[in-house]
Amino acid sequence: MKLTFSPASPFARKVRIAAIELGLIDQIEFVPAAVTPGQPNDEYSRLTPLKKLPVLILDNGDVILDSYVIVEYLDELAGGGKLIPASGPSRWKVKTEHSMLQGMLDSMLLCRYEALVRPEALRWKAWSDDHWNRAWTGMARFAQQADLLSRPFDVAAIGLVCVLGYADFRFADCGWRKAYPTLDAFYQKMQERESVRVSAA
């Protein structure tokens, strides 16, 4: 299998962490790719019209996206129910948490594009503020979850690692550690995992 990859992509990081945790990392060849809004990349667009990282390319040529579906696929390949609960209320809780974290990452990327890719004269503060607020109040919600430090490592925990790591990487001054000490404790504990350490941007 091949995975299109950039070390700066929090979505690619999610898949990388999952692949390490599932023992599948040696079966995946990482293929460097770069995509920037406003800049064409015709070769990549032939792979996926969404022009987003990552996609998984199976040995038979089939393409799987997006990052969440790739994690689901790898989880099934590893036997199922490892990173996503196979049934019951916890299944929908973890999936919902992951969707929330995915949306927070989407909003953080929109903030990043607004601040660095869009020409300076065309930036709109209300847009950035709105999307940053989604990520920030999302963090507040996860910070209030008492089970954060004791729960099994799953795709929602991976998503939270990717959100906080991306905050460190691209919004270093946002002050999330001071604002959310429980998230800081969570992130520090997660550093014990090799998958988290080696995948940091």
Add this chain to the structure above:
Amino acid sequence: MKLTFSPASPFARKVRIAAIELGLIDQIEFVPAAVTPGQPNDEYSRLTPLKKLPVLILDNGDVILDSYVIVEYLDELAGGGKLIPASGPSRWKVKTEHSMLQGMLDSMLLCRYEALVRPEALRWKAWSDDHWNRAWTGMARFAQQADLLSRPFDVAAIGLVCVLGYADFRFADCGWRKAYPTLDAFYQKMQERESVRVSAA
């Protein structure tokens, strides 16, 4: 169950079509909601920090998002394997197609926000062109799928209906019917389904 809803939201339409197809529509109370980037909606943000439609609120108060996870939940509630194949290669094909269509809708919404919500002086054509190109080349890809008209009705077909309906609703002059006759034929055939007809914006 309650579903936050706007008739203009293609993501809410996806869930509505799925609920009708699965025979669950009578169990869902639709709760009108409005979310606009750049405009706060504190009440809705308490429901989901992402400030996006739709979310499903279960009778016990649990919240499920995003639209895809809601469809998965409803599909399981209806017995499983109805709109999303339960196993095998078709499962990953349908999931990948849905992710692609979901991303196309995301890009179409970004175009819409750029053209109508963002102050005119701050619009960036390269951004809109890039995102429109993702939706447009995505349509081209689906137009080339020979099985489009014969396949079982699933979450990917629902996603395609929502993309094409949203193109009609918000980008009426884009010319997708002329550019993609196979998609036009698909969309016309889909009008035979009550779920598609009653949910049109």
